[in-house]
Amino acid sequence: MSNAERRPLLLDFEKPLVELESRIIQIRELAEENNVDVSDQIEQLEGRATQLRREIFHSLTPAQRLQVARHPRRPSTLDYIQAMTDEWVELHGDRSTGSDDKALVGGVARLAGRPVVMLGHQKGRDTKDNVARNFGMASPSGYRKAMRLMNHANRFGMPILTFIDTPGAYAGVEAERLGQGEAIAYNLREMFRLDVPIVCTVIGEGGSGGALGIGVGDRLLMFEHSVYTVASPEACAAILWKDAGKAPQAAEALRITATDLQNLGILDEILPEPDGGAHANPLAAAATLKQALVSSLDHLSTHAAAELRELRYQKFRDIGVFLEPAT
Template sequence: MSSKRHFLEFEQTIADLETKIEELRYVQSESAVDISDEIERLSKKSQQLTKDIYSSLSPWQVTQIARHPQRPYTLDYLGEVFTDFEELHGDRSFADDQSMVGGLARFNGQACMVLGHQKGRDTKERALRNFGMSRPEGYRKALRLMTLAQKFGLPLFTFVDTPGAYPGNGAEERGQSQAIGHNIFAMAQLEVPIITTIIGEGGSGGALAIGVGDQVLMLQYSVYSVISPEGCASILWKTAERASDAAEAMGITAHRLKALGLIDKIVNEPVGGAHRDMAQMAVYLKRALGDALRQVVDLTPRELVNRRYERLKSYGRYTDTTER
């Protein structure tokens, strides 16, 4: 990841303070003047300012954090949380979609299967990974890995981070919607534990295609929705400029989705988001994944499938309070 920190628009006051701190550090390194006390004071002020700003984020600001260019991606977590990762490629039909990565690994010494969306860091990699938007061959590769997990009785960990499935002509011609639907159908019937984590953007069917889980986790500053705020605003108000209004109305944040019963657990992030401290975020995530796996690892295949069915039936429940 880039060492130069990227600040979002609403973090400008933090950026100004951090710039001043860096200038003082440069002065101290180039002269004999001891200004360490002032640097420490400003550092504490920056930390507190970050806490204050992040304690009252709007859904649109959370969306921007979920899309942060320095936010950890699937491969970052695979390198920190898992060991012995061996990537598997291709869908055995058309191509190797590099926006979807996965393979065999070990979690706390236990063999498992891992897969997830992968975005790119720079322009070249973003083009290679198609900005994390998978084509049908990506979802068919994911399905191949899920089938392998079932064959060998391995728990499956999936990591969701996509704006949505790629909507291009070629993808549609090769059966994009069929690939997504087939994955959802297959995941519902897998007889191994599935732990799903939304680590950034959970966009539409592109997220659901690897998002049917026995335990669904969501990072604190990630989002999960049927459409992007910009897309929703374009439909409702004919302009993407009202994306912030759409984000507010859609209920896309972790705390809102937890209250609705659509996810099981929120994984806290370091102050200022996962991109501020990747190592600490990996520690939090590893602990949460371990807790989630322990809750389902001893269930029988029939119990796993039945729980997924009951979970699906519970979505959208409501209470009619009108008087008759």
Template sequence: MTVRPLSFERDIHDLEERLESLESQQNQSPETSEAIKNMRAEIVRLRRQVFDNLDAWQTVQVARHENRPQTLDYLNLIFDEFIELHGDRAYGDDRAILTGFARIDGRKVLFVGQHKGRNLKERNTHNYGMAHPEGYRKALQKMELAAKYHLPIITFIDTAGAYPGIEAEERGQAYQIAYNLREMSRLGTPIISTVIGEGGSGGALGIGVGNYVCMLQYSYYSVISPEGCAGILWKHVKHADKAARALRFTAEDLLKFNVVDKVVPEPFGGAHRNHRQAATNLKVELVQALRQMSGQTPQQLIDQRYDRFRKIGMFEEAAGGAEAVG
């Protein structure tokens, strides 16, 4: 798989190309072998230097990388079985959200995940992961089915946001997302939500009301995209990098704010460099979370989920009223 380098990876990419050229030489001399060894060490050093110090905008670029594993990739690599369920019984089958029964580590679960698509045809089919109201309605119906049969629910979040078109608004986009938030909070079964790439706005939260919420290391979870924020506050998308820093939406930030419970480490250099290792890391986290919640009663799960979201955010009382901290 050819991995397109991001702007801040170009020096690393150039070294990797030179290394590949040296390694392809036959009858390598001792000098060449030593150069190869040194170059490998330099690549590791550079990559660690870059990825240990990514800023918020660079994190967004990694989260959007064209080679980053998506929902269907993880379905194939993590789950032993997947039987897709279609339609919302009212309007249609929104392919931006995939739902179905799955099996992980021998345990049956209900899976819900947003899928963007890899090429133009797939992206058009899945609408770039931006769901219409029928997608959220489909997701909730399947989650209610899972609760009926006491199946845990696993959701994967990867969307720039819910589809903002006129037809989506005409069919009740805002209402359906709000309805999902309320009804998910009442489901008496474990819900584990993972941000695998972009977690944009209500479109992400519409399937993200979980007992346990985790994020991959180089993903982001935000009330608005950095471009949307820049357009509102600075009147131009060119300030997206400034907006990204202001929004404090990286996994590291959100772990400090108790918005997420765990940051799942990605392979060295990002999940786009090693899909299988990224899937292995995530599977370990999902299986552990399922075990932690097994044995809890429906009411305990509902109460825990309620308490979890009530505790998000920190406030101090000041003379002029409550002020947010952090």
């Protein structure tokens, strides 16, 4: 990919890295034109670029991690499914209103030889695709489709794997008319009663009730540059300070990063990303996710159904519990 193609997708904190990479390319081209051996210098500069990339992505602020989580080339649910599974059959429709929400996809797959049901939010890759996918914001029919697939998994004893990547549920008038809140609340309740293992992974942006609608599970995994939040930093800043420009300040206060959530006892495992983020090496990110999912399912499969339900219930009951110091 040329520099011109990359520039529209360039994040502000990546500029020093891109400038260094451009310099390496220029030096290499000049050396080839003049038949000069600069391999040692190129090797040193490439080593510096690798080190700089690692330094940048290991010291991101919450607001910068949000930028990475929203990167248009970040792998989506369907990208991960195609990269990880041996077989995949997408299933459509909510069997209720007769509609098929493209912002939430799901189906039956085989992961490392194990039959599973996979479902998740699906964003688009470009503007046209994003409009078709409603920017990953699911409607009531999407959450009802998800519940239909999860009931199917429960009936046939297949584990459920969900992939969270949405700014939030669709908040349009039509969605409210069709019962958006009820559809999400129903999923929250029903996921607690399922007998099969459920592993939820935040692969990008986990926003509000739209994320929770498929987020009740036995284990919660999260890529290191993903975010999970009750409201977007922009919305939070607009509500608290009447100024969406204070989103970076809100991102700090909301504790939206994987490390924050792990420290709060909400997250079970942080999945490391390739240097430069998951979009820099999607296949490596998919390999990491597959290994984590297989390991989680191996562990959860040792529990009986009743034990799974009780542990799942207790997991969420423990969220937010704290002990006050004795006086």
